Amino acid sequence: MADRASCILVLQGGGALGAYQAGVFEALVDEGVEPDWVAGISIGAVNCALVAGNEPRMRVPRLREFWELVSSTLPEPPFAAQGFQRTALNEMSATNALLFGVPGFFRPWVPPAAFQLPGTTPAISVYDTEPLRRTLERLVDFDRINAGPMRFAVGAVNVRTGDFAYFDSARQQIDVRHVMASGALPPGFPPIEIDGEQYWDGGLVSNTPLQYVLDEPGGGHRTVFQVDLFAPKGEMPATLGEVAEREKDIRYSSRTRLNTAIEVEWHEAGEALRRLLPRLPPKLRADPDVKTLIALTQPENDGLDLVHLVYRSKPYEAESKDYEFSRWTMREHWASGHADVVQTLRDPRWTRRARATQGVRVFDLVDPARRRALLAASPAHS
Numbered sequence: 001m002a003d004r005a006s007c008i009l010v011l012q013g014g015g016a017l018g019a020y021q022a023g024v025f026e027a028l029v030d031e032g033v034e035p036d037w038v039a040g041i042s043i044g045a046v047n048c049a050l051v052a053g054n055e056p057r058m059r060v061p062r063l064r065e066f067w068e069l070v071s072s073t074l075p076e077p078p079f080a081a082q083g084f085q086r087t088a089l090n091e092m093s094a095t096n097a098l099l100f101g102v103p104g105f106f107r108p109w110v111p112p113a114a115f116q117l118p119g120t121t122p123a124i125s126v127y128d129t130e131p132l133r134r135t136l137e138r139l140v141d142f143d144r145i146n147a148g149p150m151r152f153a154v155g156a157v158n159v160r161t162g163d164f165a166y167f168d169s170a171r172q173q174i175d176v177r178h179v180m181a182s183g184a185l186p187p188g189f190p191p192i193e194i195d196g197e198q199y200w201d202g203g204l205v206s207n208t209p210l211q212y213v214l215d216e217p218g219g220g221h222r223t224v225f226q227v228d229l230f231a232p233k234g235e236m237p238a239t240l241g242e243v244a245e246r247e248k249d250i251r252y253s254s255r256t257r258l259n260t261a262i263e264v265e266w267h268e269a270g271e272a273l274r275r276l277l278p279r280l281p282p283k284l285r286a287d288p289d290v291k292t293l294i295a296l297t298q299p300e301n302d303g304l305d306l307v308h309l310v311y312r313s314k315p316y317e318a319e320s321k322d323y324e325f326s327r328w329t330m331r332e333h334w335a336s337g338h339a340d341v342v343q344t345l346r347d348p349r350w351t352r353r354a355r356a357t358q359g360v361r362v363f364d365l366v367d368p369a370r371r372r373a374l375l376a377a378s379p380a381h382s
Contacts, residue, residue, distance in 0.1 A: 007223045009035040009051075010210050013042025013183070013203040014229025014252065015322035019071075019330045020311040021047045021227050022063040023337025028225070029060060030338075031345045035225070037151035039209040041202040044227070045154035045182035046136070052152040052169075053140030062139050069104040069135065071330040073097070086316040090329060094320035101127060102325050104135040106189065113187075125190035129180060136176045145174050155202030155209050156181040159191050164205045166212055167194075207252045210260075214304075221303045221355065226260075227337075228253060228310045229322070244319035260306055264360045271359060303355070308364040309340050340366045 009028070011021050021044060028035070034056070040048035050062045074093055081089050101107035106127040109116065116123035145152050146169055153168040156178070167178040181192035181199035191198035202209070210226055232253035237243045273293060277285060284290060311333070313321060344350060347365040 006037060006218065006220060007033060007035045008037040008039065008213055008225070009048070010208060010213055010224055010226045011038070011040035011044025011047055012208045012226075012228045012230070012252070013040075013044050013185075013201065014207075014311070015043055016070075016325045016329070017229040017311055017322050017333060018043030018047055019067050019333035020229060020337040022060075022067055023334035023339075024225070024227050024309055024341050025051060025063065025337075026060050026334075027338040027341030027345075029056075031341065033225075033345070035150065037153070037213075039153040039155075039213050040182070041155050041207055041209055042183040042185065043229075044208075045179050045202075046132075048152060048154065049136060049140045049145070049179045052150045053142060053145045055144070066104070066135065066139060067330050067334065068327075070102050071325050071327040072103050073100070074326055076326075076328050083316065087318065090316060090324050090326065091318065091320060093326035093329070094318075094324040097323050097325050101131075103131070105129070105132050105325075107131055121190045125186065126188050127190075129184070129189050132183075133176055133180060136179055140176070140179075142175050145169055153209060153212065154178055154182040155206065155212065156184070156192075156199040157202055157204045159198040159200050162205075164202065165199065166209070203252060221305075223305045223307065225307045225309060228308070231310050231312055241318055245313070245317075245321070248319060248322070249313075260308075260360075260362055264362065268359070303358050304360045305353070306360060306362050307344060307350075308362065309337070309344065309366065311336065312368060343367070 009025065011018075014020075025047070035051075038048040038052050040046075046066070047063065050066055051059050054062045073096060077089060099108070106129050108126060109122040109128055113123050113126060122128070148169070151168070151170050152174060153166055153170075155164060155166050157164055167174060167181075177192050177194050181194055182202050184190060184192050184199065185201035185203065189201070191200050193199075207230070208226065208228065210224070213224060230249045230252040232250065234246050234249055237246045277290075277294070280290070314332070317324075344363065344365045347363075349365060350363060353361070
């Protein structure tokens with residue numbers, strides 16, 4: 001990273017919920033915030049590619065084009081469904097995606113895996129992701145990703161070793177395979193071969209690249225927008241359907257807040273060590289153990305502001321929310337992301353903050369009640 005202030009957008013995986021991230025990015029642009037590094041997992045990797053792989057004026061239109069494409073299967077209902085009706089419509093949309101696939105994204109293998117030759121790609125996955133490859137090659141300029149100026153990183157898991165791998169434009173040439181590998185969630189999607197190794201979705205190990213970003217050395221102040229699609233906190237489930245949804249939220253939230261708390265504690269330990277050092281006698285300051293502690297806790301950046309943005313499910317959404325690709329739901333997700341950014345960046349706790357020269361500050365400023373008011377006051381995104 002360059003020795004200057006930087007802005008990093010970190011996008012979690014979550015399938016159809018990724019439209020929320022598109023709304024987040026649109027609002028960041030509207031508010032004058034331009035990330036210089038994007039990092040993602042799964043659908044977050046796809047959104048990152050659409051951003052980094054286009055010139056600034058085309059980033060939001062490309063995101064819009066992708067999300068309009070993947071939500072184009074079913075016609076919108078002629079009425080505003082609520083409650084049980086809305087749940088039924090969403091479940092119909094999710095079932096349609098399972099049975100017939102999603103335009104520009106994936107389609108079922110014919111014949112299905114049970115009738116395919118063992119060891120072949122169709123035998124170890126339910127869907128063919130060739131449509132996603134063609135979509136990405138059409139909408140993303142990978143030469144631009146590799147030339148910069150926006151850094152790009154995505155995570156995937158080596159099928160053979162189980163090791164987590166990051167593909168980073170600061171270290172290697174990026175192509176469509178790296179994005180697809182990050183989103184190759186088994187058993188739905190097939191693994192993607194890169195340099196003789198097969199890779200699955202990074203969400204199998206960690207559904208967010210936050211720790212990778214925080215561990216990267218660099219200089220200058222950093223602002224990180226962490227966009228999560230699964231909320232770690234939720235209500236006690238009352239039905240088996242709610243159990244399935246809650247289990248998925250917990251599994252894929254990837255302990256984002258725990259990682260944040262650890263980062264804060266680590267910086268506080270470093271600050272305590274720096275205060276203690278002048279009081280140590282010279283001989284003890286030269287002790288190898290003390291030098292090791294200094295090396296581990298001295299930050300290489302001038303302060304970190306970490307902004308949490310978390311998608312919060314609607315009452316009518318169920319366990320299928322991450323593969324429910326209807327146009328009406330996509331627009332709601334997009335609008336929610338936009339509203340959450342507007343609320344956050346206009347909050348006095350953000351606008352009146354002083355520039356941090358060291359340590360970690362965490363901003364989690366979205367109030368669900370205020371979000372509802374913002375959504376009600378704003379025109380629908382179409």
